[in-house]
Every structure is written in structure tokens, then in C-alpha cells.
Amino acid sequence: MGQTRISTVHAVETLDLLEATYTGAHCALVHDNPWQLLVATILSAQCTDKRVNQVTPELFRRYPDPQSMATANQTEIESLVRSTGFFRNKSKNLIGCAMELVRCHDSNVPEKMSTLVSLPGVGRKTANVILGNAFGIPGMVVDTHVGRIARRLGWTKAKDAEKIERDLCALLPAERWTQAAHVLIFHGRQCCQAQTAWCSACSVIGRCPQIGVGRQK
Numbered sequence: 109m110g111q112t113r114i115s116t117v118h119a120v121e122t123l124d125l126l127e128a129t130y131t132g133a134h135c136a137l138v139h140d141n142p143w144q145l146l147v148a149t150i151l152s153a154q155c156t157d158k159r160v161n162q163v164t165p166e167l168f169r170r171y172p173d174p175q176s177m178a179t180a181n182q183t184e185i186e187s188l189v190r191s192t193g194f195f196r197n198k199s200k201n202l203i204g205c206a207m208e209l210v211r212c213h214d215s216n217v218p219e220k221m222s223t224l225v226s227l228p229g230v231g232r233k234t235a236n237v238i239l240g241n242a243f244g245i246p247g248m249v250v251d252t253h254v255g256r257i258a259r260r261l262g263w264t265k266a267k268d269a270e271k272i273e274r275d276l277c278a279l280l281p282a283e284r285w286t287q288a289a290h291v292l293i294f295h296g297r298q299c300c301q302a303q304t305a306w307c308s309a310c311s312v313i314g315r316c317p318q319i320g321v322g323r324q325k
């Protein structure tokens with residue numbers, strides 16, 4: 109395949125195989141509603157989902173909605189989310205976000221990309237997580253796993269997250285975006301890792317140009 113541009117048909121067939129491999133791929137952040145998912149996703153920056161899931165039960169118990177978080181004491185939030193890292197900034201963003209939701213959105217999480225990214229601490233990645241997983245609106249989440257695997261598969265050459273998102277959205281049908289991100293993230297954690305690609309055990313080895321792969325197993 110070399111440098112040949114990957115077609116949508118080829119990419120979708122590869123995605124079919126990955127989805128068949130990771131049938132249980134899903135959003136690993138535990139949540140019951142869009143507000144909880146927004147909070148958990150803000151906390152997940154530079155942190156594992158597992159760690160976030162350890163702190164959110166108490167956080168959600170004390171601050172079940174934007175109204176309660178909007179009037180929260182920042183020091184209290186910081187003590188609850190400290191273990192997720194960057195806890196001062198995250199706490200400030202959580203309160204700022206809640207205040208904005210109360211002030212401008214009737215305490216609801218908006219269902220629009222342009223509105224979501226105007227909230228404190230919310231970038232396109234977080235917004236796409238919310239759109240896809242809380243509202244069923246197609247969102248192409250691009251994290252480090254998605255970017256790396258998309259490059260190795262030849263689906264993009266970009267390194268910038270926004271450019272990767274644009275390339276993947278152009279390549280894959282919208283109804284596949286949300287699950288594609290889950291599957292690529294699972295694949296990135298379990299098989300196509302940053303330092304070592306377990307190509308010999310990979311379900312799509314026959315379809316992968318393995319672009320830029322370093323160490324292989």
C-alpha cells in the first residue's frame with residue numbers, strides 16, 4: 109500500500125475488523141448523565157479513566173448538578189480531585205463550567221460543539237466525548253491513541269489533533285465516529301501501544317501499512 113491514499117472503503121473494512129475484535133469498547137468514564145460525563149471528562153485530562161472513576165463517586169454525591177458545583181468552595185473540590193493531577197486548574201474549570209451552565213444554559217449541558225468549547229476547560233476532545241456519549245451526536249474524539257493508530261494505519265499524516273479529527277471525519281462515515289474512537293483507544297491500550305506495537309497479534313495486520321512503527325512484537 110505504501111504511500112497510497114487510504115480509501116473510505118478500506119478504512120471502514122479495517123474498522124469493522126477492529127470493532128469485531130473489541131466488541132466491548134465503550135466510554136470507560138463512569139457516568140449517569142451529561143453533567144457527570146462533562147465533569148469526568150474534564151478530570152480525565154492527563155489522567156487515567158480508572159483514577160477518575162475513583163474520585164467521581166464522592167464528587168457526584170456532593171455536587172450532583174451544576175447548581176451545587178457553581179457555589180462550591182474551590183479548596184473542597186481540590187481536595188476531592190487532587191489525585192487526578194493538575195487539580196487546581198481542574199477545580200477552577202469545574203466551578204467555572206458549572207457557573208456558565210447555570211448562567212447561560214438553564215443548568216443543562218449544551219448539545220452543540222461551538223457552545224461546549226466556549227465552556228472553561230472544554231476543548232474539542234472533551235466536547236466530542238460529550239456529544240458522542242451523552243447525546244448520541246457523532247463526535248470524533250482524538251486522543252494520543254487515536255492519533256498514533258490513525259497515522260500507523262495511514263488514515264492521516266497529521267500530528268495536530270484538529271487536523272487528525274478533520275482527516276478522520278472526512279474518511280469515516282459520521283455514524284461510525286464515536287465507536288471508532290472507542291475501538292482505537294482500546295486497540296492503542298491493548299495492542300498498538302506507543303512504544304511497542306504487537307503487530308503479530310493484531311487483527312488488522314494484513315491491512316496496516318504500519319507507518320512509523322518502531323518496536324514490534
Ligand code: SF4
Nearest residue numbers: 300305307310313316
Ligand atoms: S499491524 Fe501493528 S502498527 Fe498496524 S495497527 Fe496492528 S499493531 Fe498497530
